[in-house]
Amino acid sequence: MHAPNVTVDQYLALTPAYQRWCSNVSPEACNIASYTTYLARVDHMLCYLAILYPTFVLRDEMVLRANQIPNDWETFVQQAQEARWSPRDIEYVVNHLHVTDLFLNDPDLATIPLEVCNFLANVIADSWRKRLHDIFPQRYFDVGVTNRDTSPEVYAIQTGI
Numbered sequence: 001m002h003a004p005n006v007t008v009d010q011y012l013a014l015t016p017a018y019q020r021w022c023s024n025v026s027p028e029a030c031n032i033a034s035y036t037t038y039l040a041r042v043d044h045m046l047c048y049l050a051i052l053y054p055t056f057v058l059r060d061e062m063v064l065r066a067n068q069i070p071n072d073w074e075t076f077v078q079q080a081q082e083a084r085w086s087p088r089d090i091e092y093v094v095n096h097l098h099v100t101d102l103f104l105n106d107p108d109l110a111t112i113p114l115e116v117c118n119f120l121a122n123v124i125a126d127s128w129r130k131r132l133h134d135i136f137p138q139r140y141f142d143v144g145v146t147n148r149d150t151s152p153e154v155y156a157i158q159t160g161i
Contacts, residue, residue: 016108121145121152
């Protein structure tokens with residue numbers, strides 16, 4: 001899944017914003033710790049945690065990302081059932097995440113190598129896998145990444161039920 005022996009620092013070095021920042025600081029300051037200190041904000045971290053470590057809840061025997069449940073849940077489920085969606089289909093729709101969609105406002109998005117987005121997708125999937133196991137140890141999940149060639153998509157659905 002992860003590229004062998006590639007570190008976060010190496011992926012970060014592929015991003016234009018980090019490259020620009022490094023060109024304006026001393027070589028000693030061009031590192032992930034200094035860059036993190038330069039950028040870090042509490043509100044940003046809380047938003048990132050909602051992505052990396054989401055709250056999953058049990059609703060109608062489906063395990064769902066709490067902040068992605070449609071406001072009109074009953075209507076959503078009714079329409080999904082009319083479309084012959086299974087509970088796993090519903091979980092997939094609610095629980096999937098297009099990694100590149102997180103960065104639609106990043107002016108450098110078009111120049112970010114796809115391998116960076118795939119790395120982020122793998123990290124998110126790993127985090128979700130652990131989170132789901134911690135919250136629902138009695139349930140089994142398929143957590144993975146699809147669409148690696150275009151826009152990596154993380155998903156989580158129950159299996160074996």
